[in-house]
Amino acid sequence: MSTVFNFTFVPWFRSVAPYIHMHRGKTFVVAMAGEAIAAGKLQAIAQDLALIQSMGVKVVLVHGFRPQVNEQLRAKGHEARYSHGIRITDEVALDCAQEAAGQLRYEIEAAFSQGLPNTPMAGATVRVISGNFITARPVGVVDGVDFMHSGLVRKVDVAGIRRALDFGAMVLLSPFGFSPTGEAFNLTMEEVATSVATAIQADKLIFLTEVAGIAQDPSQPASEDNPIDTELPLADAKKLLASLPAPQRPTDTAFYLQHCVKACAGGVERNHIIPFSVDGSLLLEVYVHDGIGTMVVDEKLESLREATVDDIGGILQLIEPFERDGTLVKRSRTEIERDVNLYTVIEHDGVIFGCAALYPYPEARTGEMAALTVSSQSQSQGDGERILKRVEQRAKAMGMESIFVLTTRTMHWFIKRGFKQVDPEWLPEARKKKYNWDRKSQVLVKRLG
Structure with missing residues (x-):
């Protein structure tokens, strides 16, 4: 049995080596949908991120909290409201968002603090730093809709994030920003991740999402006959985006694609959409040829x-x-x-x-x-x-x-x-x-x- 294992493990490990060398010292922004945490995937994702960081990659982790906020709203008998694909954040929704963010930050930091023997986290030392790295501004009134406490990224503290990364820490960002007057704004995880990746000129932006990627025929669900397009040049991604209706839900084809296109146009060379439902999808995307999801690149990499x-x-x-x-x-x-x-x-x-x-x-x-x-x-x-x-x-x-x-x-x-x-x-x-x-x-x- 051990001989068979040696024959499979050794060639596999050697095949991964070029990617380990290639990514050492690089910066990845990983955007984890709140749905991944709700689905119980946090432990496995934390283990994979710790492993990636141990191989010399600098990691910024941005978490979402869409289902967690909705759960808090339901508990208070309050309805979740959206427009233009963005949450309308009234006073109750803002309270729910702050509660959800605090709870999730606690859970994420706990996941990175584990070090039980005989687990992937054994011997791992992951320092997580979070803080007020995002300055925000209000969305305001759009097409007659007042978004109240929903905001957009105004500025990213690039120097602060880079200092934390150079210190060897993982930077954890919640989808919150603060105005210069101290007012809190609820942001979207996707916009925070895209803005941060562009501002720090990350080497990769990875969306860990509910969807498997972009199917070769986006009008139909992905299947064996309609596989995921593993690599989309920026020009093709822009054309596809122009042909799609404005996204309203995260499962809409254009939802994550629009942010990948924006980041790619802003200088982030590789932008990925991968499914959290597949165990180890981060490792498969980063260390295996062709990966598992869709990568939007400025030019064909092959x-x-x-x-x-x-x-x-x-x-x-x-x-x-x-x-x-x-x-x-x-x-x-x-x-x-x-x-x-x-x-x-x-x-x-x-x-x-x-x-x-x-x-x-x-x-x-x-x-x-x-x-x-x-x-x-x-x-x-x-x-x-x-x-x-x-x-x-x-x-x-x-x-x-x-x-x-x-x-x-x-x-x-x-x-x-x-x-x-x-x-x-x-x-x-x-x-x-x-x-x-x-x-x-x-x-x-x-x-x-």
């Missing part, structure tokens, strides 16, 4: 391109497991450094997920595609096919009439994509001299039209 010397480490890390199990012939670092300009790579968010090299044999007007590798994290997503097409384009541009591969295990994958098996004697003379007859590799050729 690029298919020719390799540079900066990619050598990533290529070595990618192909090493496949060399170890015999799928690929072993290549030395020196060999890859010498031939790096022959490689094509797929990079996503700074991590190499696929590669292949094209070795030309001009005298035979052909070339060998070698070391075609796709990370186990992104297999079955078409990356191998995209790399093959790019290699074919490079080969055509170099005047080649065909490309060939040598393989012992993946013959059927290539045959499905137009390759035909030939005798090793077909190989160009220079390549035939290096052919390992003991390995008995199959030789497959594809003619380039």
Whole structure:
């Protein structure tokens, strides 16, 4: 049993390592809907945030309290009222909001203070700092509706938040702000999180929400046939937002999307909508390729391109497991450094997920595609096919009439994509001299039209 565990745990942990390095020292603003706390998810979320912070990420946590305030209102026989997707905060609602915020702050701080042995919080020291970091102004009267004590963010104490983060603390913000005269305003969690993320130029804004993300067809519920769109470039997100009706409820497609678009346009590079219903969704979104929800980015993070010397480490890390199990012939670092300009790579968010090299044999007007590798994290997503097409384009541009591969295990994958098996004697003379007859590799050729 332990051997099986080792075989699964070690490759998984190694695959996560690039993301641990990438996110160290970065700042994340995590906006947790009050519904997540009402659903009993606080303990698990606190554990995951503590783990993320322990890996060097600076965290600002903004909590919502929509269901908790509504519960307080019901207890007082008072009705919750909304307009334009914002709560109308009268005197009773303001009292309820203050009570709910105080209770939730207590529960959140308690969750981060636990350190029982044999739990994810064992040995964790999470200092939580909260305070009057937000200056607010009233929403006022909009379309004849007086929002009373509902407010908007006027100013964020950027220096104060950064000092707390540099001290190593997690900053906790409630959706409250105060005017210069000391008047309290009820804000929305979404606006506080967006304003703070933009003001401190956070590296990520993550909405932990009731929805799974943005479906590829937003007019229909997400399903197997209508999966979540894992990455939305800002331009596409803006177009989608313009086509949607103004949101009234958090479950409306535009509700969280509008804040992601605003933050992205304001300089926050990566903005996420993920479901709190999935255990560990924060970890899955931050440390796994493609994540679990929708990410709005200023530009497409995946690029298919020719390799540079900066990619050598990533290529070595990618192909090493496949060399170890015999799928690929072993290549030395020196060999890859010498031939790096022959490689094509797929990079996503700074991590190499696929590669292949094209070795030309001009005298035979052909070339060998070698070391075609796709990370186990992104297999079955078409990356191998995209790399093959790019290699074919490079080969055509170099005047080649065909490309060939040598393989012992993946013959059927290539045959499905137009390759035909030939005798090793077909190989160009220079390549035939290096052919390992003991390995008995199959030789497959594809003619380039």
